[in-house]
Amino acid sequence: MAPAEETLTAPGEEAGKALEDARGPADRSPVLAPDLVAEDFGWQYRGRLSPALEGLTFRVPAGSTLLVIGPSGSGKSTLARALVGLVPHEIAGTWSGTLRVGDLDVAATPMQRVSARAGIVFQEPESQLVMPRVEDEVAFGLENRGWARDDMRARVPDALAAVGLSGFERRATAALSGGEQQRLAIADVLAPMPGLLVFDEPTANLDPPGMQHVFERIGEMAASRTRTLVIVEHRLDAALPLADLVLLIDDAGRQMAFGPPDEVGRAHAALLGRLGSWVPRAWAPWAAPSAGQHVADGRRGDADGTVGGGEDATAEGMPLATSPAVPDAPPRLAGRQRGRDRAVLRAEAITVRYPASPGGMARAALADVSLAVRPGERVALIGPNGSGKSTLLFALAGVRRPSSGTVRVAGPSGLADPARLPARDLARTVGVVFQNPELGFVASTCAAEVAASLPVAGHPADPSAPEVEAALRAFGLERLAGENPFRLSEGEQRRLSIAAASIGDPAVLLLDEPTFGLDRRGADAVVALLDRLRDRGQAQMMTTHDPRLVPACDRVLALDAGRVVFQGSPNAFFADPPWRPAWPWQP
Amino acid sequence: MAVAAVSFLPAPLEPVRPALLTRVAPVTRLAVGVAWLLVVVLPAGPGVPLMLAIVAVLAVVLLSGLPLGRVPTRLAPLALAALGLGVLTVLVNPANGDPTAPAVIATGPLRIAAGSVSAGVTIALRLAVIALVSLLVFAVSDPTRLADSLVQQWHAPYRFAYGTLAALRIVPLLAADWTAVGAVHRLRGLEPRGVRGRVAAFGRRLLVLLVTAIRRAERMALAMDARGFDADLPRGVYRPIRVGRLDVLVLAVGLAIAAAAYAFGR
Numbered sequence: 001m002a003p004a005e006e007t008l009t010a011p012g013e014e015a016g017k018a019l020e021d022a023r024g025p026a027d028r029s030p031v032l033a034p035d036l037v038a039e040d041f042g043w044q045y046r047g048r049l050s051p052a053l054e055g056l057t058f059r060v061p062a063g064s065t066l067l068v069i070g071p072s073g074s075g076k077s078t079l080a081r082a083l084v085g086l087v088p089h090e091i092a093g094t095w096s097g098t099l100r101v102g103d104l105d106v107a108a109t110p111m112q113r114v115s116a117r118a119g120i121v122f123q124e125p126e127s128q129l130v131m132p133r134v135e136d137e138v139a140f141g142l143e144n145r146g147w148a149r150d151d152m153r154a155r156v157p158d159a160l161a162a163v164g165l166s167g168f169e170r171r172a173t174a175a176l177s178g179g180e181q182q183r184l185a186i187a188d189v190l191a192p193m194p195g196l197l198v199f200d201e202p203t204a205n206l207d208p209p210g211m212q213h214v215f216e217r218i219g220e221m222a223a224s225r226t227r228t229l230v231i232v233e234h235r236l237d238a239a240l241p242l243a244d245l246v247l248l249i250d251d252a253g254r255q256m257a258f259g260p261p262d263e264v265g266r267a268h269a270a271l272l273g274r275l276g277s278w279v280p281r282a283w284a285p286w287a288a289p290s291a292g293q294h295v296a297d298g299r300r301g302d303a304d305g306t307v308g309g310g311e312d313a314t315a316e317g318m319p320l321a322t323s324p325a326v327p328d329a330p331p332r333l334a335g336r337q338r339g340r341d342r343a344v345l346r347a348e349a350i351t352v353r354y355p356a357s358p359g360g361m362a363r364a365a366l367a368d369v370s371l372a373v374r375p376g377e378r379v380a381l382i383g384p385n386g387s388g389k390s391t392l393l394f395a396l397a398g399v400r401r402p403s404s405g406t407v408r409v410a411g412p413s414g415l416a417d418p419a420r421l422p423a424r425d426l427a428r429t430v431g432v433v434f435q436n437p438e439l440g441f442v443a444s445t446c447a448a449e450v451a452a453s454l455p456v457a458g459h460p461a462d463p464s465a466p467e468v469e470a471a472l473r474a475f476g477l478e479r480l481a482g483e484n485p486f487r488l489s490e491g492e493q494r495r496l497s498i499a500a501a502s503i504g505d506p507a508v509l510l511l512d513e514p515t516f517g518l519d520r521r522g523a524d525a526v527v528a529l530l531d532r533l534r535d536r537g538q539a540q541m542m543t544t545h546d547p548r549l550v551p552a553c554d555r556v557l558a559l560d561a562g563r564v565v566f567q568g569s570p571n572a573f574f575a576d577p578p579w580r581p582a583w584p585w586q587p
Numbered sequence: 588m589a590v591a592a593v594s595f596l597p598a599p600l601e602p603v604r605p606a607l608l609t610r611v612a613p614v615t616r617l618a619v620g621v622a623w624l625l626v627v628v629l630p631a632g633p634g635v636p637l638m639l640a641i642v643a644v645l646a647v648v649l650l651s652g653l654p655l656g657r658v659p660t661r662l663a664p665l666a667l668a669a670l671g672l673g674v675l676t677v678l679v680n681p682a683n684g685d686p687t688a689p690a691v692i693a694t695g696p697l698r699i700a701a702g703s704v705s706a707g708v709t710i711a712l713r714l715a716v717i718a719l720v721s722l723l724v725f726a727v728s729d730p731t732r733l734a735d736s737l738v739q740q741w742h743a744p745y746r747f748a749y750g751t752l753a754a755l756r757i758v759p760l761l762a763a764d765w766t767a768v769g770a771v772h773r774l775r776g777l778e779p780r781g782v783r784g785r786v787a788a789f790g791r792r793l794l795v796l797l798v799t800a801i802r803r804a805e806r807m808a809l810a811m812d813a814r815g816f817d818a819d820l821p822r823g824v825y826r827p828i829r830v831g832r833l834d835v836l837v838l839a840v841g842l843a844i845a846a847a848a849y850a851f852g853r
Contacts, residue, residue, distance in 0.1 A: 084813050091809075112818035120813045126760060127803055128810035130753045132731055139825035140749075144815035147823040156825075174759065188814065399770040427776025438799065439764060440771035442791045456776035486798060504776060 033195040033228045034102025034117060036060040036083065041097040042253075043078055043087055052078040053253040056097070060245055062195075063225040067243035067261070068232045071277040072489060072519040075253035076232040080200040082106060083230055085114030101196055116145060118196040119189025123204045125181030134160070134176075134184060135169035138191050145192055159191035160184075163217050178385050179210020186217060197221065198230045203238070204517060207385040207545050211238065218242060234519065236280035250275055276521025278548075342410070343372035344507040344539045345396060345430075350405030352391050352562075365391040366402070367562045375507065378530070378540040380550045380570070383559035389543040392559065393510050396541070397432045410507050427456040431501030435512040437493040438486060446472065446488070446496055447481040456504035467503070475499040475529060491522030498529055509533065511542040515549055527552055550574075600661050600726045606652030608837070613728045613736035615834040619841030620724040626845045627716045633705055634852030636712035642844050643719035651727050658722070665718040673711030677703045730755060736828045745822055753811065757803050764799050768792050 037059050044051040052075040060066045068076045081087040088095045089111035099106045106114055119141075122128050131137040138156045147155070160166055163183040168176070176184060182202060189197060199218065203211040215238045222229055222242045233239040240246075246264040248257040248271075256275075257268045261282075269286035273279050279287045352366040366388045373379055381389050394400040396407055398418025408415040411429035418430055434440055443449040447463040450471050454461050462468075472478045475495045480488060485496055494514060501509065514530070515523040527549070534540055542549070550556060556573040558566035566573060602609050608616060623643075627636050647653060680703035682688050688700040725733070734752050737743040769792060779788035811817075 081809075086809055086813055090812050111812065112815055112820070115813055115815050115818070120810075122806065122810055124806065127806035130749065130756065130807070130811060132729065132752070132756065136731055136825065140816075141814040143823040143825050144818055144820070145823070146820045149824060149827065152823060152825050174756070192815070394770070397770075397774055399774065423773045423778030424776045427774060430774065432771065432774045434767065434771055436799075439768050439795060440775060441795060442772065442775075442777065452777065453775055500775060 032102070033062040033226060034104075035062045036066070036196070036228060036230070037098070037100040039098040041082070041099045043075070043082060043096070044094045045078075046092040046094070048093075051075075051096075051253055052093075053082075053249070054255075056099075056247075056249075056255050058245075058247055058255070058258045060228060060230075062102075062228055064244040065222040065229040065231065065242050066245045066247060067236075067239050068230065068247045068249065069236065069272065069277060070249035070256075071251045071275045072491065072517075072522055074249040074251050074275075074277075076249060077200050078253070079247075079249075080120060080198045080230065080232050083196065083198050084118040084120045085109070085111040086120075089114075116192065117194055118198060119192065119194040120198040120200060121182070121185050121189055121202045123201040125178060125185050125205065128185050128188075129173045129181060132172060132174070133169075134165070134171045134173055137173055137184060138187050141188055141192050147192075155191055159187040162190055163187045164213065177210065179206050179213050182206060182210065182214055183217060186214070194227070196228045196230070198232075200232045201234060202231075203233070203235060207383075208547075209384055211235065211545075215239070215242070234278055234517075236278055237282070240280045240282055248272065273520075276519050276524075278520045342374070344375050344410040345371075345373040345541070346408045346415075347371050347392075347396060348406050348408075350392075350395055350402040350407060352388075352395055352400060353403045364403075364562050366395065366559075368405070369559075369562075369564055370405075371557060371564070371567075373508065373539045373541060375537045375539050376534055377555065378534055378542070378553045379555045379557055380553040381541055381543045381557050381559065382545070382550070383565075387559040388562040389559055390512060391562075393432070393512055393541070393543060396508075397430050397510055398426060399432075424456055427453065427501075427506065428504035429506055429508065431498075431504070431506040431509040433494065433497045433501055433509070433511040433514060435516050437497035440497055440500070441485040441493075444484055445482050446477055446485055449485050449496060450500050450503065453500045453503035471499045471503060474532075476525065489522070490517045491519075491525060494518070494522070494526055495529060498526070498533075502533065507537075507539060509538055509540045511540065513544055513546075514542050515544065515546050523548070599729070600653060600657055600722075601729060602652030602727055603654045604652045606727075607650045607833070608646065608723065608727050609652050610833055611837050612740055612828050612830045612834050613724070613733040614740045615830070615838050616724050616727060617733070617736075618838060619845075620720045622842055622845045623720050624717060626849050627713050629849065631709075631849065631853045633709040633712055635848050636709060636716050636852075638848040638852045639716045639845070640712050640719065642848075643716055643723065646723060647719060651723060653722070653726060661726075662718055662722070665714065669711040669714035669718070672714065673707040675707075676710045677707035680706060682706070732826070732828065735824075735826050738822075739824065739828050740830055746816070749816075750811075753807055754804070757800070757807065760803065761796060761800055765792070765796055768795050 038056040041056040042051050042054040056079070068079060070076050078087060081091065082099055083101060083106070085106055087093065088107055095107050101114060101118055104114055104117065129137055130140050135156050138159050139152050142152045142155060157166065157169070160168060163186050165180065165183055165187060168180070168184075173181065173184065182205070186202070202218070203214050206214060218229065218231065219242050221227055229242075231239050231242065240261055243261050245259065246257070246261045247255065248264055248268055250256050256271060257264045265280070265283040266286050269279055269283035272283070273287045348370050349368050350366060350370070351364055351368055353364050369388075369392060371379075381392065383389050391400060395402050396409075396418070398407065398409075398421065401419045407418060409418050409429050411421060411425055413425075416425075416429065418426055421429060441449060442452050443463075445463065447468050448461075450468045451461045451463040451465060454465060454467060457467070459465060459467060469478065469481075472481055475498065477492065477496055477499065480492060480496075485493065488496065498509075498511075509530075511530075514526050518526065523546075530540060531552075542553070544550065550570050550573065553570060556566065556568060556570055557564060558573070623639055627639055629635070647658060648655060677699060680700065682700040682702040683698055685700060688702055690698055691701050691704055692699045728736075730752055734748040738745045738748045772788065772792065777788065777791075779785040
């Protein structure tokens with residue numbers, strides 16, 4: 001247990017000591033853990049046609065941990081923001097019902113009094129860290145609340161110790177790893193000693209080791225029962241064991257269930273599957289009867305469920321988690337058009353060096369990496385953050401030229417160095433789908449977005465071209481042809497991005513975290529699309545932190561510190577444990 | 588991807604040993620720096636910027652605590668720009684076309700008036716002073732200290748000062764986004780053709796960057812508000828910046844040098 005946590009008092013022990021002052025407690029003792037009460041609570045963002053949350057009614061006792069579960073678009077993050085007062089005080093919309101944090105009615109209490117009691121950790125560390133140095137970053141929240149300098153001096157090291165970052169005081173925040181940055185963000189909200197901590201998908205951007213560290217810290221806090229915790233997570237296997245209570249929300253923001261995890265799981269695991277959310281492993285037995293029904297059962301309010309449009313049903317409804325792994329079997333021959341033994345993507349001994357980093361030596365982001373990918377083969381590229389996955393993907397795409405070694409891809413006119421191809425030929429050779437598809441959007445409607453890629457295939461960029469309609473239909477986006485790409489859900493954006501990259505029918509598709517941030521329904525839809533492209537002979541390579549995606553690949557390539565440390569079948573990867581301590585992955 | 592881009596930025600240039608100017612409040616250096624910049628842009632001959640440049644070089648070498656081995660690399664781009672602009676001013680100057688003006692060189696078509704040389708040297712020296720002063724103001728202490736000092740000594744609004752710091756943190760991320768957007772456009776086969784094509788491509792890239800910048804800023808603002816940034820309470824001070832006799836001395840000497848340079852350098 002970290003030293004800072006030991007000084008905390010148990011809930012109720014010093015009842016009545018909680019100050020109403022927005023500064024937090026005058027004697028700098030922790031604010032008491034509050035209970036959380038919702039009575040028919042709802043919220044509708046301004047300009048939206050339907051509420052984000054509706055009819056939430058629950059009571060979470062002080063000091064317990066609540067896990068909020070639901071598919072994408074279910075309003076989980078909205079609830080997180082309401083618990084710290086950002087909704088309704090900083091965000092416009094319509095409030096209904098009651099939400100109380102301890103004795104504070106959130107809607108009727110000024111934001112700063114709510115935020116003095118409650119801290120929130122968001123998904124992206126880079127968007128919540130303010131100051132260039134670690135200790136200044138932790139002190140920022142204390143300065144805002146008017147703490148005295150001596151109190152701050154005493155508190156900052158404690159808060160850092162509580163997240164395992166002792167000794168990091170003088171480090172630059174930008175130079176920390178993603179996991180360290182996220183633990184720093186937790187130290188930030190811990191420092192003013194709030195009684196309620198809200199985690200809004202705190203590990204979504206982290207690699208498995210970073211995620212494990214963060215969950216260890218949250219687990220310690222949950223076990224100490226000195227704070228009320230609310231966790232919003234897609235990674236349910238890690239979060240569920242920490243929860244005392246589970247709140248289940250459907251895709252329309254309505255409360256489906258509330259209660260102890262086992263009770264909710266037993267009664268509603270099947271429903272959760274149908275809603276398109278991930279189902280925690282512990283609930284799998286209860287979810288089993290309805291597995292595979294989630295797309296077919298008519299609950300398709302969200303376009304993420306409409307993939308395939310009925311025209312190609314092969315992969316429809318097949319949950320990603322149970323996608324058959326074909327580890328050492330020979331590649332399937334059906335539909336293969338490009339000759340199966342010739343590699344369409346080959347890298348030989350590529351090394352990429354970056355210039356010297358601050359205070360360090362020039363280091364190789366990639367060292368001596370060789371690989372070959374055949375048509376119709378799907379390769380998972382895994383490894384901790386900073387291991388060179390993205391660099392390798394960029395080198396293979398010809399965006400970053402290696403310092404030494406060669407890259408060859410099969411283009412329209414034979415094997416070529418992607419870095420030397422004209423853009424139009426490159427797009428017919430290698431397709432790339434970025435983790436953030438928004439970076440690639442160039443048009444104001446989905447149809448125009450796909451049409452912008454048409455010149456690659458030798459057609460004029462006409463949004464009303466039949467090719468555009470065909471592509472949108474094939475990717476389940478025909479309903480959204482006139483919609484602005486920036487307004488789509490994450491899953492829809494990912495599919496639009498794949499649709500645009502597929503216009504030139506590239507032999508190789510490179511994807512950066514293709515299931516990032518998606519619920520099961522969204523991830524299934526993306527994988528179903530990729531299956532179809534692969535079955536037509538496309539070679540695919542994808543970076544991923546998602547262990548659920550690995551069995552859907554033919555081969556695993558693991559990088560660590562820029563070197564290939566494992567290459568083989570998914571089964572062999574999960575069977576052979578040397579990297580298990582560093583990569584706490586479960587198959 | 589973004590994180591990697593940040594960690595490969597060049598190391599910041601910062602003092603490596605205690606020195607007189609590191610003990611002075613950032614706003615004191617800012618005040619002297621602003622006075623020098625005002626004097627250096629006043630119309631005058633090369634004498635004024637020359638004197639200030641000499642004093643600024645001495646201050647960097649003796650009083651800044653900066654690692655001297657790394658200063659030239661940092662100043663090289665600006666030095667090149669100063670030199671280029673100076674030479675250009677000498678070559679392309681209306682005085683060269685005046686047959687009555689005294690000439691330094693007059694061979695065939697090439698005629699360079701003495702006035703042009705003086706103007707070119709002045710321009711180059713002015714840029715040199717600006718570069719050296721910005722080093723003394725912005726490299727001797729980090730942006731955090733400058734923000735602290737602006738808030739504590741000059742009572743600048745803290746929202747502005749620390750909001751700017753937060754925005755500075757986003758800049759490298761945006762730089763990474765900019766590179767990524769260019770790459771993904773090329774990968775989509777969108778190679779601009781002709782001037783209009785290039786302008787359109789630039790516009791597309793800028794638009795995406797703008798959208799991502801706004802989203803990042805919105806998320807950052809929410810996170811800051813959740814941490815009490817908008818609480819409007821008397822703010823606590825974690826890094827007090829003290830102003831003492833040394834500051835008065837530096838300010839007096841700095842202003843005196845500016846006045847002397849202007850008085851005697853013209």
